[in-house]
Amino acid sequence: MKYRAIITTVITLILSDAAVSSSVHERGGPAELFATGVENYRNEDYREALVNWMELYDAGYDNHDLLYNIGNAWFQMDNIAMAILFYERALLRRPFSDEARENLEIAGSHIRVRFTEVPPPFFRRWTDTSALILSSDNWALISLALFLLALTSAMVALFLKKRGWRMVLFPAALFMIAASSITLLLSRHNRNLVYNSRYAVVTETLVTGRSSPSETGRELFILHEGIKVKREETLGEWTEIILPDGNRGWVPRDSMESL
Amino acid sequence: MQHYSTYIAIRRLLRGVLLFAAFIPYALASGQEISFTVNYPRVVAVGETFQVVYTVNRSGGDFSAPSFDNFYRISGPHISYSQSTRIVDGRRSSEISYSYTYRLQAMEEGKYTIAAATFERNDKVYRSEELSIEVVPDQEGRTDIRGEEGRRDATGARDGDIFIRVEPQKSRVWVGEPFVVEVNIYSRIDISGISEIQYPSFTGFMREDLETPALRSLERVNIDGTIYGRGTLQRFMLYPQMSGEIEIEPVRLTVQVRERAPVSDPFFGDIFRSFSSVPRAVKGEGVTITVLPLPGGSPDRFRGSVGDFTIEARADRDTLSVNEAVTLRVRLSGRGNLRMAEAPDIAFPETIEAYDPQVNIDRAEAATGLTRGVKSFEYLLIPRQSGDFQIPAINYHFFEPESGTYRTVTQAPINIHVRRGTGDEERPSHSDFTRAEDMRYLGRDIRYIRTSTGSLSVQRDLLVSKRGFYSLYGVAALAFIIVVVVRREKIKRDSDRVRLINRKAGGVARSRLKSAFNALQNDETDRFYEEILKALWGYIGDKFNIPVSELTGEKINSVLVSANVEVDLTDRLRRVVDRCEMARYASVEPVAEAKSLYSETAEIIRDLEKRLN
Numbered sequence: 001m002k003y004r005a006i007i008t009t010v011i012t013l014i015l016s017d018a019a020v021s022s023s024v025h026e027r028g029g030p031a032e033l034f035a036t037g038v039e040n041y042r043n044e045d046y047r048e049a050l051v052n053w054m055e056l057y058d059a060g061y062d063n064h065d066l067l068y069n070i071g072n073a074w075f076q077m078d079n080i081a082m083a084i085l086f087y088e089r090a091l092l093r094r095p096f097s098d099e100a101r102e103n104l105e106i107a108g109s110h111i112r113v114r115f116t117e118v119p120p121p122f123f124r125r126w127t128d129t130s131a132l133i134l135s136s137d138n139w140a141l142i143s144l145a146l147f148l149l150a151l152t153s154a155m156v157a158l159f160l161k162k163r164g165w166r167m168v169l170f171p172a173a174l175f176m177i178a179a180s181s182i183t184l185l186l187s188r189h190n191r192n193l194v195y196n197s198r199y200a201v202v203t204e205t206l207v208t209g210r211s212s213p214s215e216t217g218r219e220l221f222i223l224h225e226g227i228k229v230k231r232e233e234t235l236g237e238w239t240e241i242i243l244p245d246g247n248r249g250w251v252p253r254d255s256m257e258s259l
Numbered sequence: 260m261q262h263y264s265t266y267i268a269i270r271r272l273l274r275g276v277l278l279f280a281a282f283i284p285y286a287l288a289s290g291q292e293i294s295f296t297v298n299y300p301r302v303v304a305v306g307e308t309f310q311v312v313y314t315v316n317r318s319g320g321d322f323s324a325p326s327f328d329n330f331y332r333i334s335g336p337h338i339s340y341s342q343s344t345r346i347v348d349g350r351r352s353s354e355i356s357y358s359y360t361y362r363l364q365a366m367e368e369g370k371y372t373i374a375a376a377t378f379e380r381n382d383k384v385y386r387s388e389e390l391s392i393e394v395v396p397d398q399e400g401r402t403d404i405r406g407e408e409g410r411r412d413a414t415g416a417r418d419g420d421i422f423i424r425v426e427p428q429k430s431r432v433w434v435g436e437p438f439v440v441e442v443n444i445y446s447r448i449d450i451s452g453i454s455e456i457q458y459p460s461f462t463g464f465m466r467e468d469l470e471t472p473a474l475r476s477l478e479r480v481n482i483d484g485t486i487y488g489r490g491t492l493q494r495f496m497l498y499p500q501m502s503g504e505i506e507i508e509p510v511r512l513t514v515q516v517r518e519r520a521p522v523s524d525p526f527f528g529d530i531f532r533s534f535s536s537v538p539r540a541v542k543g544e545g546v547t548i549t550v551l552p553l554p555g556g557s558p559d560r561f562r563g564s565v566g567d568f569t570i571e572a573r574a575d576r577d578t579l580s581v582n583e584a585v586t587l588r589v590r591l592s593g594r595g596n597l598r599m600a601e602a603p604d605i606a607f608p609e610t611i612e613a614y615d616p617q618v619n620i621d622r623a624e625a626a627t628g629l630t631r632g633v634k635s636f637e638y639l640l641i642p643r644q645s646g647d648f649q650i651p652a653i654n655y656h657f658f659e660p661e662s663g664t665y666r667t668v669t670q671a672p673i674n675i676h677v678r679r680g681t682g683d684e685e686r687p688s689h690s691d692f693t694r695a696e697d698m699r700y701l702g703r704d705i706r707y708i709r710t711s712t713g714s715l716s717v718q719r720d721l722l723v724s725k726r727g728f729y730s731l732y733g734v735a736a737l738a739f740i741i742v743v744v745v746r747r748e749k750i751k752r753d754s755d756r757v758r759l760i761n762r763k764a765g766g767v768a769r770s771r772l773k774s775a776f777n778a779l780q781n782d783e784t785d786r787f788y789e790e791i792l793k794a795l796w797g798y799i800g801d802k803f804n805i806p807v808s809e810l811t812g813e814k815i816n817s818v819l820v821s822a823n824v825e826v827d828l829t830d831r832l833r834r835v836v837d838r839c840e841m842a843r844y845a846s847v848e849p850v851a852e853a854k855s856l857y858s859e860t861a862e863i864i865r866d867l868e869k870r871l872n
Binding site for chain 2: 030031034035038041056059060061062063065066068069072073075098099102103106107136137139140141144147148151154155158159184187188191195
């Protein structure tokens with residue numbers, strides 16, 4: 001973990017000029033702010049806890065625990081839609097998080113509408129889940145490491161005179177090249193799932209879904225807050241969405257929040 | 260009116276006796292209470308004659324009347340005595356009553372107070388209440404209800420002689436705040452009966468009929484200088500259910516008015532005039548009540564209680580054994596809509612089994628129209644496990660109409676100690692599986708927050724989104740390619756050189772052999788053997804790209820074996836080498852031997868050349 005942090009830092013230092021949020025550091029750093037939020041939550045001051053954690057989140061701090069806690073705070077403040085949004089986000093950071101999944105289920109039981117969901121095809125679920133096991137950066141680092149290792153072993157194979165070693169190292173190098181490209185793809189897929197998610201949670205209390213992107217479109221359905229939908233295309237102020245049961249409709253673009 | 264009051268007196272007496280009979284044992288034991296009462300009209304007209312009657316239920320005392328200043332005493336006191344005896348269950352009881360009657364006449368208008376009369380017996384002084392009498396102007400032209408002799412001829416009854424009012428205690432109330440409404444009849448003429456009373460529907464209120472004494476006599480009241488008889492028909496307790504200006508509809512009823520029959524006998528008609536009851540419909544006046552909605556900001560657990568309450572809870576014991584019962588009595592006392600007050604929310608510990616409370620309303624004063632009372636909730640609790648338990652604090656929220664605010668009263672937590680039971684009732688039995696219950700879950704809530712977290716770092720731009728990241732691959736690949744190319748070049752160059760040496764190896768060996776032959780011709784034996792060895796070593800070294808310094812017998816052997824050279828040829832080679840070494844150091848080799856060695860070497864090199872190329 002420590003090495004990873006060092007490597008990431010080195011690589012990011014090479015690659016970019018990262019600006020660190022100053023307001024968070026004025027308040028004793030992210031760990032301190034996180035602990036303050038926990039303390040507030042323990043004292044049942046959910047609003048204050050939410051303010052502290054959201055400051056962290058808005059400053060770009062981003063991990064499963066933080067998002068999960070924010071979801072809990074929203075839940076305690078009876079904002080089910082935001083709670084669901086943050087539980088979903090937490091699950092994207094850690095797909096096997098029991099607590100986020102459980103709380104998401106409980107929050108979901110507060111929604112008035114239930115859908116018979118159409119599950120995505122199995123390969124889709126597999127790729128999604130495996131892409132989410134590690135963070136995008138971790139996948140990227142693994143990919144890079146595998147690539148370097150593949151080149152190294154190929155080189156070693158070239159310098160070696162024994163044919164036996166060569167027979168092992170060359171296929172291994174090829175295999176690692178393949179693994180490197182797969183992990184690179186997973187890294188990109190992870191990025192698309194987590195940071196460019198096409199899913200969104202309805203945050204307005206009631207939203208009317210229409211057949212066309214205008215106020216005059218025929219009304220197709222009424223959505224309640226907290227429902228997770230998939231965004232298709234956006235046209236001006238309108239977005240076409242796909243409901244969990246597969247139906248489509250146009251709703252105002254700002255009636256939902258992306259994951 | 261007077262016969263009315265006499266009648267009432269007798270009735271009251273009888274009722275008193277009946278009531279008294281029930282208490283005979285106590286009455287005999289403790290001695291009867293002395294009651295000293297007075298009966299008089301509250302309002303009289305100037306010139307009107309009226310009676311004041313003092314009644315005491317004991318003989319043998321000194322009665323002294325006040326001086327009736329401002330009134331003219333026509334007669335009195337007339338003393339009358341009555342006794343009633345009753346035998347109940349073989350017990351005899353008697354009640355006596357002395358009454359002192361004064362006939363007075365009102366002189367002037369005004370409000371007067373007459374001091375109390377006293378009754379002294381056994382050195383104890385009893386006081387009647389003070390009289391307060393209002394004297395109104397003469398009722399001339401207004402009609403009067405001056406009693407027996409002055410009864411008005413009712414044939415000329417006018418509107419306004421009888422009216423009915425719905426009289427609320429207050430006309431501005433909050434939603435849920437109870438208040439009393441009286442339906443009163445006011446009359447200046449004699450009424451012999453009331454029937455067909457239609458009370459309003461009280462839309463918008465919840466209604467409760469209050470106990471109202473049967474209407475027997477009308478109480479005299481002064482309304483704008485006119486004396487009316489007033490009687491309460493019915494009293495209601497109303498609980499407003501909605502806000503707004505709510506109208507209570509008027510009351511309708513039919514009164515039986517005593518009317519004098521028309522004169523039929525010219526001689527005695529005036530003496531033997533007969534009366535008949537004539538029904539007359541009367542419609543009362545409605546009233547409008549302003550019901551205010553409760554202000555916002557009510558506590559979560561507010562259940563619509565309005566009034567002023569206190570709460571008190573008590574367990575009948577604080578120490579008990581498992582499976583014994585304890586009664587928790589929560590008393591909600593105060594003033595307000597007790598009837599609708601709901602049980603407070605109490606979160607009993609889960610190991611204590613709580614049954615639904617038994618609810619009792621004790622409103623002793625309900626009949627008087629007060630809303631004060633006590634509502635008690637009795638919970639039967641049975642602890643199923645031993646230990647110390649706490650019944651948490653009970654909060655009760657209500658709205659106080661006077662201040663217009665919500666208030667909360669709290670009962671402190673109650674501790675209960677539960678001892679371990681005597682038997683094994685507490686222990687779940689392991690042998691009896693049929694009694695095993697499914698695990699019960701009390702509720703479901705979200706899981707708690709994560710109280711600590713790993714490293715929190717700002718999520719900067721993702722690596723995969725950066726061009727620089729991909730260039731790392733490019734750099735690595737480029738480096739690899741460069742290394743490979745460089746190495747390839749070097750290998751190629753090296754292998755060219757080796758092949759050259761290899762090709763030249765045969766030629767070099769042959770020239771060495773030639774110089775060895777020359778050395779033999781010149782009889783330089785040492786040089787001959789040296790050249791032979793050099794030819795052989797050099798040839799193999801060049802052929803296999805081995806430096807001459809590394810060449811040993813074994814090395815050559817292994818190199819030749821790996822190059823698939825026959826063992827026969829290798830042996831021959833080694834023999835030649837051995838002979839050369841030996842000859843070099845021993846130098847005993849004859850020239851003929853040297854010649855055969857030379858041809859042998861040439862042959863080996865030729866064979867090797869054949870073999871290796």
